[in-house]
Amino acid sequence: MKVLSIALNTFRENLRDKLLYNLLVFALLMIGSSVVLSRLTLGEFHRLILDVGLGSINFFGVLIAIFVGIGLVSKEIEKKTIYTIVSKPVARYQFLLGKFAGLTITLFINTVVMALGLLVVLYAQGVPVEGMLFKALALIFVEFMVITALALLFSTFTSATLSAIFTLALYVIGHLTADLKVFGAKMDDLSRGILDGIYYLLPNLERFNLKGHVVHHLEVSGVDLMLIVAYGATYTAVLLFTASLIFHRRDFR
Amino acid sequence: MMPNSDLVVQTEQLSKVFRVGFWGKKVTAVGGVNLEVRPGEVFGFLGPNGAGKTTTLKILMGLIYPTSGKAWLFGRELGDPQTKSRLGFLPESPYFYDYLTSREFLGFYGHLFGLWGTALDKRVDELLELVGMTHAKDLQLRKFSKGMLQRVGVAQALINDPELVVLDEPMSGLDPIGRKEVRDLILRLKESGKTVLFSSHILHDAEVLCDRVAMILKGRLVACGKVTDLLEQGANHQVELVVDRLTPEGLDHLRPLIDKVVTQGDRMLIVLKSQQQVGGALEILRAAKARLVSLNPQKGSLEDLFIREVSGHRSSSERRAA
Numbered sequence: 001m002k003v004l005s006i007a008l009n010t011f012r013e014n015l016r017d018k019l020l021y022n023l024l025v026f027a028l029l030m031i032g033s034s035v036v037l038s039r040l041t042l043g044e045f046h047r048l049i050l051d052v053g054l055g056s057i058n059f060f061g062v063l064i065a066i067f068v069g070i071g072l073v074s075k076e077i078e079k080k081t082i083y084t085i086v087s088k089p090v091a092r093y094q095f096l097l098g099k100f101a102g103l104t105i106t107l108f109i110n111t112v113v114m115a116l117g118l119l120v121v122l123y124a125q126g127v128p129v130e131g132m133l134f135k136a137l138a139l140i141f142v143e144f145m146v147i148t149a150l151a152l153l154f155s156t157f158t159s160a161t162l163s164a165i166f167t168l169a170l171y172v173i174g175h176l177t178a179d180l181k182v183f184g185a186k187m188d189d190l191s192r193g194i195l196d197g198i199y200y201l202l203p204n205l206e207r208f209n210l211k212g213h214v215v216h217h218l219e220v221s222g223v224d225l226m227l228i229v230a231y232g233a234t235y236t237a238v239l240l241f242t243a244s245l246i247f248h249r250r251d252f253r
Numbered sequence: 254m255m256p257n258s259d260l261v262v263q264t265e266q267l268s269k270v271f272r273v274g275f276w277g278k279k280v281t282a283v284g285g286v287n288l289e290v291r292p293g294e295v296f297g298f299l300g301p302n303g304a305g306k307t308t309t310l311k312i313l314m315g316l317i318y319p320t321s322g323k324a325w326l327f328g329r330e331l332g333d334p335q336t337k338s339r340l341g342f343l344p345e346s347p348y349f350y351d352y353l354t355s356r357e358f359l360g361f362y363g364h365l366f367g368l369w370g371t372a373l374d375k376r377v378d379e380l381l382e383l384v385g386m387t388h389a390k391d392l393q394l395r396k397f398s399k400g401m402l403q404r405v406g407v408a409q410a411l412i413n414d415p416e417l418v419v420l421d422e423p424m425s426g427l428d429p430i431g432r433k434e435v436r437d438l439i440l441r442l443k444e445s446g447k448t449v450l451f452s453s454h455i456l457h458d459a460e461v462l463c464d465r466v467a468m469i470l471k472g473r474l475v476a477c478g479k480v481t482d483l484l485e486q487g488a489n490h491q492v493e494l495v496v497d498r499l500t501p502e503g504l505d506h507l508r509p510l511i512d513k514v515v516t517q518g519d520r521m522l523i524v525l526k527s528q529q530q531v532g533g534a535l536e537i538l539r540a541a542k543a544r545l546v547s548l549n550p551q552k553g554s555l556e557d558l559f560i561r562e563v564s565g566h567r568s569s570s571e572r573r574a575a
Contacts, residue, residue, distance in 0.1 A: 001364070001367060002364070002365055005361060005364030005365060006365075009350070009353075009361050012352070012353070012357075013350065013352055016352035017352075079347065079348035079349075080344045080345075080346075080347040080348065081347060081348065081349060081350060083311075083314070083316055083342065083344040083347065084342060084343075084344060084347065084349075084362070084406075084409060084410075085365065086314070086315060086316055087314040087315060087316065087337065087340060087342040088337060088338075088340075088362070088365045088366065088413070089334050089335075089337040089338045089365070089366070090365055091334070249318070251271075251316070251317040251318060252311065252316040252317060253271070253311075253317065
């Protein structure tokens, strides 16, 4: 119940945050502009709309997750509002979970709004909508949760600016980790071991990217989809657990 | 030392050392503080800025972990979730969720104590009434003045009807009216049987409100006790006379009894060395046909005591340095 009330309060805070609306407007503009861009290509304009549309949803969602996510905890500490919560019978992990859940609700609604924008564009342009699109959207949302948990983890022990930089860096790296495997395969055992270790430690965000599948009409089996979701959920849970451990020992000066 | 369950707050050699800067230099914010707050009293925790008041309160509230020493609330160790439901805390100049209205704001804190529905609405209305904010219940906190914020802050601390109310610098930054309102509120809390622990660097407030006070300086307690006892210690037992039309000869007679004279036209302010001199002085004045305007025994103030402690501390540390 305490987690829920903190989540709802966080959600309300997000709703009254102008940053969120700015990002949302830009996302919708980008999705809309895919129509114009598609006119510049020869043939294949369906693909371009889908690619740019899903790409925009992903990009702006990640921006919201990072820039709202880093403020979740640091703003509370800076404004001393956390003092009034931690001094009440609320465990620190409950506070973190509430904050995380609140932003998750916000991101879910955002994803739905952006997806509706994309569907409107697709419908207007007569692009057929396949089930794969919804699977791709679902995994984009799972990626948002991983990113939010990352931002939250960093913000439990460092400043908002550094958290943003670290999270953005990990977002980029997370989409390139497959290269580590490729590099490792060409190296000696020790280097390969180290690179493999890093590979498994870092989030493999490319797993959540089904844009190619949507554009090229490829299928992903139900089992694979479940495994990817399970991977995202586990990774998020581990991040939140680590964040709670750090947060538990922290002094609020 | 064993925890005493009759005490509301008890600390034993409570210390906090912070590490600051790149090299992690150690700075002692609180060094071995022993405090006892009894049920039903208003306890003032006094000291200049940066003396360690807020750090001590934060340790008690579970926001900072002590480096060493122990503390108990209601006879239970810190961190016991049960004690937190018996506390209310108002941090120093907090910036509350300014996107909320006061009703939503108090509602949110009510939820954290499992209050929902009509029970919550009733409690929120009561509190807004208590702190005199009923007129602003649907106004967003961003539109509040500092005094209004402080009042809903106090309301927030009282949402669970706590036995112990801890206020960190509740009067700082408020205008005289705001300060009086907070003072009245503290007295009302005491009347309703609550224990109030508040920190302040405004000594006058403490003098008026507190049953007992503790003074902290550079992380260490320098004085602790009943306000009346401390005032007695702080008193210098001098007597101030205001006299009209005292002749120079009369003044010469009076000289041996006087510590200080200030002349303003016909009127003189005379400070006698001690209360024993009053009888002699009055006789001389009568003989000199001067008119006595007023006679005031000097009452010590916490401020006098405080300034003495601070300067004593400085000179002793200067001696050590030399």
